[in-house]
Amino acid sequence: MRNKKVTEYFLISLIRLVTYIVVAIVGYIIIDIFIKGLPTLSWEFISGFPRRSGAEGGILPAIVGTICLVTGAISVALPLGMTSAIYLTEYAKQGRFKEIIGLAISTLAGVPSIVFGLFGLGLFVLFFGFGASILSGSLTLAFMILPTIIVSSEEALRAVPVTLREGSLALGASKWQTIARNVLPYALPGMFTGSILGIGRAAGETAPILLTVAAFYLPKLPRSIFDQVMALPYHLYVLATQHPEAEKVLPMQYGTALVLLLLVILFNLSAIILRNRFRKKIQW
Amino acid sequence: MTNWREKFIELLLIGAASASILIVLLIFLFLAKEAFPFVLDPGIKELLGSQWIPVSFKKEVFGILPLITGSLLVTALATIIMIPFGVLGAVYIAEIAIGRERAFLKPFIEIMAGIPSVVIGFFGLIILSPVLKKIFQLNTGLTALSGAILLALMAIPTVISISEDAIRSVPKSYKEASLALGASRLQTIFKVVVPAALPGIIAAVMLGIGRVVGETMVVLMVTGNAAKITFNPFESVRTMTATIAAEMGEVAFGSDHYQALFWVGIVLLSVTFGLNFIAQKVLTRYRMG
Structure with missing residues (x-):
């Protein structure tokens, strides 16, 4: 009997160990980038222009480029995703059409990011003639994050109790009035959580922008949506693998990695905190 | 009046939701469109080869x-x-x-x-x-x-x-x-x-x-x-x-x-x-x- 308990304890510890090995490796990656990236981080690094193909100076154009791309992507994907979710939860009846939309969304979620790049290249850059530009890159990223936004918006809408809808409908409000005044206000925080996760993903992706917008080295700020831009993830890739003095610019690589990591963690963490708060605050 | 508005909103929402289907179709379509000419010349068989040499002075191979x-x-x-x-x-x-x-x-x-x-x-x-x-x-x-x-x-x-x-x-x-x-x-x-x-x-x-x-x-x-x-x-x-x-x-x-x-x-x-x-x-x- 005692023996059995010892074995049980041993095995549970083993499972715990396996879990914490993963935690330790990820923790190591994050800490390594923080420690080696912090010395590079300065006002000049964040607000300056790169010199000598990125070996010196700052990364302002890459930061601005990433902000442009993310803003563009979210302003297309958010309205489209939110309205899709409203249709799917409030209007669509169980059936063939809804099933096909569901399949399309999960397919979209599984499309490899580089394939999105190919698609963006074929459709936006060449067919529509937008060229390698912020517009092409933003639209490509928008389609990539669309499923994330739809799924989390659906979740937020479903969390609003049916009774709120029934009460409003019983008082004579129309379907859209009910949704606009009694459902959406409660679902919005949850919907925005999804969009923040989408932003985090769009900011970190490299493969789609590789083929649709990203400039290798372009030390100036964009003037219009038809301009090419640098972007943080692509800049890191270029510094780490394509730069002629890759080893000498290691501090610049770590600095760029840290800025990118901070940006993405900030978005994800705020989404998680916002969601938890929202879940706690509203008690039906 | 209200009825007309309600219908319009529903149509708009259906349109938005259909976008996902459209995007998936467009992805398949545009990949196929850009890839297709390869079938005519040099032919699909070329892809089944065991060598990928896309840049060459003699002959490019796309296996x-x-x-x-x-x-x-x-x-x-x-x-x-x-x-x-x-x-x-x-x-x-x-x-x-x-x-x-x-x-x-x-x-x-x-x-x-x-x-x-x-x-x-x-x-x-x-x-x-x-x-x-x-x-x-x-x-x-x-x-x-x-x-x-x-x-x-x-x-x-x-x-x-x-x-x-x-x-x-x-x-x-x-x-x-x-x-x-x-x-x-x-x-x-x-x-x-x-x-x-x-x-x-x-x-x-x-x-x-x-x-x-x-x-x-x-x-x-x-x-x-x-x-x-x-x-x-x-x-x-x-x-x-x-x-x-x-x-x-x-x-x-x-x-x-x-x-x-x-x-x-x-x-x-x-x-x-x-x-x-x-x-x-x-x-x-x-x-x-």
């Missing part, structure tokens, strides 16, 4: 077999690594960890899922590859194995969160019945809960594999990019995704090489579509989605 085996090797290795860590991690978070520990682990996994692939690739290039090179005494640290370890790391959050949902959706009564019959905690977990959640766990692994197959930056940075057919984890390989990312920038639009890269994209899309389709079917059938 995608080495790229497929490259992806296959990296994916297989990553899957072997990912399954124990992903599934046991899910078991731990769903069934063993409680209170503060759970409150730490769940968001940690979400943060982990959000780390950009290029950052993981950078870590692999600077830290992991030199370490592996030293341990196994290799000529280069840029091997299929380095890529697989990092890809497993990237897919583990997917496997954990979907498996965890599946494990938690097992009815409580199953567990209670098992415990009441005198089974220990672990016996209950591995003989009752995990088997009941198995369809969901399998779907989770398939979605994880889908992520691994489609991942680009990590393999581009750490697998060495040598297009050859090998099943040795300590050799450099070149995957389908890395090939597209590395070569599309230098290719002339509309050339044979350009079209061949779109064919690689079609193969890639078909594989991930298949994996995803089956995983979703499993999840909805067992209501674990």
Whole structure:
């Protein structure tokens, strides 16, 4: 009997160990980038222009480029995703059409990011003639994050109790009035959580922008949506693998990695905190 | 008046929801459109060759077999690594960890899922590859194995969160019945809960594999990019995704090489579509989605 308990304890510890090995490796990656990236981080690094193909100076154009791309992507994907979710939860009846939309969304979620790049290249850059530009890159990223936004918006809408809808409908409000005044206000925080996760993903992706917008080295700020831009993830890739003095610019690589990591963690963490708060605050 | 407005809004919403279908169709259409001319000249047979030499003074060859085996090797290795860590991690978070520990682990996994692939690739290039090179005494640290370890790391959050949902959706009564019959905690977990959640766990692994197959930056940075057919984890390989990312920038639009890269994209899309389709079917059938 005692023996059995010892074995049980041993095995549970083993499972715990396996879990914490993963935690330790990820923790190591994050800490390594923080420690080696912090010395590079300065006002000049964040607000300056790169010199000598990125070996010196700052990364302002890459930061601005990433902000442009993310803003563009979210302003297309958010309205489209939110309205899709409203249709799917409030209007669509169980059936063939809804099933096909569901399949399309999960397919979209599984499309490899580089394939999105190919698609963006074929459709936006060449067919529509937008060229390698912020517009092409933003639209490509928008389609990539669309499923994330739809799924989390659906979740937020479903969390609003049916009774709120029934009460409003019983008082004579129309379907859209009910949704606009009694459902959406409660679902919005949850919907925005999804969009923040989408932003985090769009900011970190490299493969789609590789083929649709990203400039290798372009030390100036964009003037219009038809301009090419640098972007943080692509800049890191270029510094780490394509730069002629890759080893000498290691501090610049770590600095760029840290800025990118901070940006993405900030978005994800705020989404998680916002969601938890929202879940706690509203008690039906 | 109101009725007219209501109808209009509903139509607008249907339009928005149909966008997803349209986008999926457009993706297939545009990949096919750009790839198609290759079928007429030099012909589809060219793709089945075992050599990928896209730039040559003599004759370019576009056999995608080495790229497929490259992806296959990296994916297989990553899957072997990912399954124990992903599934046991899910078991731990769903069934063993409680209170503060759970409150730490769940968001940690979400943060982990959000780390950009290029950052993981950078870590692999600077830290992991030199370490592996030293341990196994290799000529280069840029091997299929380095890529697989990092890809497993990237897919583990997917496997954990979907498996965890599946494990938690097992009815409580199953567990209670098992415990009441005198089974220990672990016996209950591995003989009752995990088997009941198995369809969901399998779907989770398939979605994880889908992520691994489609991942680009990590393999581009750490697998060495040598297009050859090998099943040795300590050799450099070149995957389908890395090939597209590395070569599309230098290719002339509309050339044979350009079209061949779109064919690689079609193969890639078909594989991930298949994996995803089956995983979703499993999840909805067992209501674990």
